[in-house]
Amino acid sequence: xxxxxxxxxxxxxxxxxxxxxxxxxxxxxxxxxxxxxxxxxxxxxxxxxxxxxxxxxxxxxxxxxxxxxxxxxxxxxxxxxxxxxxxxxxxxxxxxxxxxxxxxxxxxxxxxxxxxxxxxxxxxxxxxxxxxxxxxxxxxxxxxxxxxxxxxxxxxxxxxxxxxxxxxxxxxxxxxxxxxxxxxxxxxxxxxxxxxxxxxxxxxxxxxxxxxxxxxxxxxxxxxxxxxxxxxxxxxxxxxxxxxxxxxxxxxxxxxxxxxxxxxxxxxxxxxxxxxxxxxxxxxxxxxxxxxxxxxxxxxxxxxxxxxxxxxxxxxxxxxxxx
Numbered sequence: 001x002x003x004x005x006x007x008x009x010x011x012x013x014x015x016x017x018x019x020x021x022x023x024x025x026x027x028x029x030x031x032x033x034x035x036x037x038x039x040x041x042x043x044x045x046x047x048x049x050x051x052x053x054x055x056x057x058x059x060x061x062x063x064x065x066x067x068x069x070x071x072x073x074x075x076x077x078x079x080x081x082x083x084x085x086x087x088x089x090x091x092x093x094x095x096x097x098x099x100x101x102x103x104x105x106x107x108x109x110x111x112x113x114x115x116x117x118x119x120x121x122x123x124x125x126x127x128x129x130x131x132x133x134x135x136x137x138x139x140x141x142x143x144x145x146x147x148x149x150x151x152x153x154x155x156x157x158x159x160x161x162x163x164x165x166x167x168x169x170x171x172x173x174x175x176x177x178x179x180x181x182x183x184x185x186x187x188x189x190x191x192x193x194x195x196x197x198x199x200x201x202x203x204x205x206x207x208x209x210x211x212x213x214x215x216x217x218x219x220x221x222x223x224x225x226x227x228x229x230x231x232x233x234x235x236x237x238x239x240x241x242x243x244x245x246x247x248x249x250x251x252x253x254x255x256x257x258x259x260x261x262x263x264x265x266x267x268x269x270x271x272x273x274x275x276x277x278x279x280x281x282x283x284x285x286x287x288x289x290x291x292x293x294x295x296x297x298x299x300x301x302x303x304x305x306x307x308x309x310x311x312x313x314x315x316x317x318x319x320x321x322x323x
Contacts (some may be wrong), residue, residue: 017296043094043175059131064090066090066091066092067091067092067138067139067140067190067297067298068091068092068094068095068136068138068139069086069091069092069093069138069139069140069141069142069297070094070096070133070136070138070140070141070142070179071083071086071093071094071095071096071142071144072096072122072124072142072143072144072175073096073097073098073144073145073146074095074096074097074106074119074144074229074246075097075099075102075105075106076100076245076246077242077244077246077286078144078194078239078242078244078289078290078293079095079107079142079144079145079285080106081286081287081290082142082144082290082293082294083095083110083113083117084109084110084112084113085113085290085291085293085294086294086297087110087116087117088113088114088311089112089115089294089298090114090116091116091297092115092116092117093110093114093116093117093118094118094120094133094136094138095110095117095119095120096119096120096121096122096145097119097120097121097122098121098122098123098145099121099123100121102121103119103120103121104147107119118136118298120132122145123173124167124171124172124174125167125171126144127165130171130174130175130178131178133175133178133179135184136179136180138182138183138189139183139186139189139190140189140190140191140192140297141175141176141179141189141190141191141192142192142193142194142293142297143172143175143176143192143193144194145167145171145172146168146194146205146212146246147163147164147166147167147168148164148208148209148246148247148249148250148251148253149163149164149209149250149253149254150205150206150208150209150250150251150252150253150254150256150275151159151205151208151253152205152254152258152263152264152271152300153207153208154263155258155259155262155263155264156208156254156257157257160208160257161208161211164208164209164212165211165212165215168209168212168213168215168216169212169215169216169219172193172216172219173219176191176223179191180227180232183230183232184230184232187230187231188230188231188232188233189231189232189233190232190233190234190235190296190297190302191220191223191227191232191233191234191235192234192235192236192237192293192296192297193216193219193220193234193236193237194237194238194239195213195216195217195220195237195238195239196209196210196212196213196239197238197239197240197241197307197312197313198213199213199214199215199216199217199238199293200214200217200238202214203274203278204274205251205254205271205274205275206250206251206278208248216236217236219233220236224304225311227318233300233302234304235296235302235303235304235305236305236306237289237292237293237296237306238305238306238307238308238313238315239289239307239308240281240283240289240307240308240309240312241278241279241281241282241283241312242282242283242284242285242286242289243282243283243284244286247278247279247282248279251275251278251279254271264274281312283309288309288310289308289309289310291308292306292307292308293306315320
């Protein structure tokens with residue numbers, strides 16, 4: 001990641017003066033001061049502040065981190081929200097979509113938020129698309145692209161579950177492996193996996209999707225330890241329910257294959273009630289989780305996990321346990 005210059009204001013012993021300090025952080029997050037310049041000062045104030053003192057004045061929040069970020073699955077929902085926010089904050093964004101027909105549409109949206117972006121088709125299951133990242137300079141990878149499915153595990157064709165694993169787990173791992181060599185060569189980087197609350201607290205009849213997100217928890221945890229020698233941070237984002245249309249689309253898929261004379265023919269009301277409970281609590285706006293992703297990208301010492309909305313993570317486990 002590139003650390004941009006920071007302008008600070010300080011007070012000398014005998015007057016006010018403004019100074020510019022170009023700084024950067026080392027891999028351990030320590031400030032390295034460089035090129036201290038007095039822009040305007042009173043004669044008595046010149047030399048009253050050392051480079052080290054100036055560096056200590058700069059609050060961690062004031063340090064600008066300009067990153068080159070690859071985001072998969074940006075056509076809408078959380079991925080689009082995150083891409084717009086990161087662009088607006090000055091980052092360079094590779095915003096990718098599953099289909100070529102979505103490229104122009106996404107490009108027109110992002111233009112309102114910044115200029116430093118590339119929009120391209122990147123189907124994470126297609127090798128030719130994945131190879132495009134060889135030509136991109138990437139500091140942060142956000143594995144956001146995902147699909148889903150639903151229905152009772154007692155009946156679903158395992159091939160349907162396998163297809164979800166291919167996109168959500170295996171393709172995310174392959175893309176991660178693809179960008180790691182350049183991150184290692186640069187001495188650091190960040191890998192962000194978009195998990196789900198469903199991966200930690202499985203929902204009835206949503207297991208074909210939840211299983212993949214639970215597996216990503218293991219992937220992220222293992223990579224976090226394995227990549228530590230290379231200075232690469234691995235972060236998991238766990239959204240609760242958001243009304244992006246993703247859940248509704250995937251919950252409906254079970255009706256494509258469930259047999260009206262199958263095991264649940266006398267229990268369809270139970271199936272539908274479980275579905276309704278999931279959709280009913282969805283949050284309308286994605287800003288709370290998108291802000292957590294921005295924190296994961298920009299924090300000097302990112303947490304292992306970021307979650308939203310907070311209330312779901314506090315109350316839902318209790319409801320499921322005692323309700």
